[in-house]
Amino acid sequence: MLLAIDIGNSKVAVGLFKASLLYDHRQFPSDKQTGADDYGRLLSDQLSAAGVQADEISGTIISCVVPSLADTFRTIVVRACAHEPLFVSPRMKTGLTIRYSNPTELGSDRIANAVAAFQLYRTDVIVVDLGTATTFSVVTREGEFLGGAIAPGLGIAADALYSKTAQLPRVPLQRPSSVIGRDTSSNIQAGLLLGHAGLVDSMIERMETELGRKMVAVATGGLAEVIAPESRRIEKVHPFLTLEGLELLYRLSRPSLL
Numbered sequence: 001m002l003l004a005i006d007i008g009n010s011k012v013a014v015g016l017f018k019a020s021l022l023y024d025h026r027q028f029p030s031d032k033q034t035g036a037d038d039y040g041r042l043l044s045d046q047l048s049a050a051g052v053q054a055d056e057i058s059g060t061i062i063s064c065v066v067p068s069l070a071d072t073f074r075t076i077v078v079r080a081c082a083h084e085p086l087f088v089s090p091r092m093k094t095g096l097t098i099r100y101s102n103p104t105e106l107g108s109d110r111i112a113n114a115v116a117a118f119q120l121y122r123t124d125v126i127v128v129d130l131g132t133a134t135t136f137s138v139v140t141r142e143g144e145f146l147g148g149a150i151a152p153g154l155g156i157a158a159d160a161l162y163s164k165t166a167q168l169p170r171v172p173l174q175r176p177s178s179v180i181g182r183d184t185s186s187n188i189q190a191g192l193l194l195g196h197a198g199l200v201d202s203m204i205e206r207m208e209t210e211l212g213r214k215m216v217a218v219a220t221g222g223l224a225e226v227i228a229p230e231s232r233r234i235e236k237v238h239p240f241l242t243l244e245g246l247e248l249l250y251r252l253s254r255p256s257l258l
Contacts, residue, residue: 004246009132015243024050060085063108112245130221197230
């Protein structure tokens with residue numbers, strides 16, 4: 001059984017894979033102040049709820065974009081599972097040709113997303129990860145990771161609007177009844193939600209224009225199911241794309257251990 005951990009800026013996603021299938025998954029808040037003991041208890045609770053013993057886990061792979069938590073989760077895995085986890089890096093076998101000018105700057109979650117999307121579609125694809133940041137990752141049908149774009153995420157925009165203004169309220173991130181809002185709350189919802197969907201569509205179309213070909217646009221991340229229905233261009237939503245990419249990366253790197 002494989003343990004896959006995706007450590008993001010807002011959430012930690014933990015998946016258990018059995019025979020390449022996602023068997024169980026959980027999410028925890030991503031908190032730099034939370035130590036190995038507390039995160040270890042959360043992982044232990046997940047394993048217990050899933051009916052899995054720690055010694056059943058033959059391997060662990062971790063994607064981490066919060067450097068201060070990397071050692072925390074390494075400690076947890078060594079304690080609980082008695083093996084060293086594999087950390088995602090652009091230097092590992094990915095099945096892709098990474099064209100990023102400095103691959104060490106590339107987020108490990110974006111690598112996992114790209115690997116999973118390419119394996120799923122085997123064509124030109126743009127992965128839109130709608131999390132703390134909104135990232136766009138472009139992979140060609142030839143298996144080349146070309147790069148992409150990074151924008152502030154919807155949650156960041158909402159927090160900034162609330163914290164940086166004197167009179168605007170915090171509102172739920174839900175679709176307003178009209179793009180022309182009739183009160184302040186619906187004005188904010190239209191600007192945030194529909195405006196972010198417009199950003200997503202515009203970026204996809206600009207990337208297609210630059211490449212001169214149509215791309216399949218897939219979405220993942222915590223806000224994918226909020227934004228995707230408002231987008232003209234997102235065709236598929238894959239909530240567990242990053243975890244699935246981690247499983248693929250582990251199989252490419254250490255197939256004999258699964």
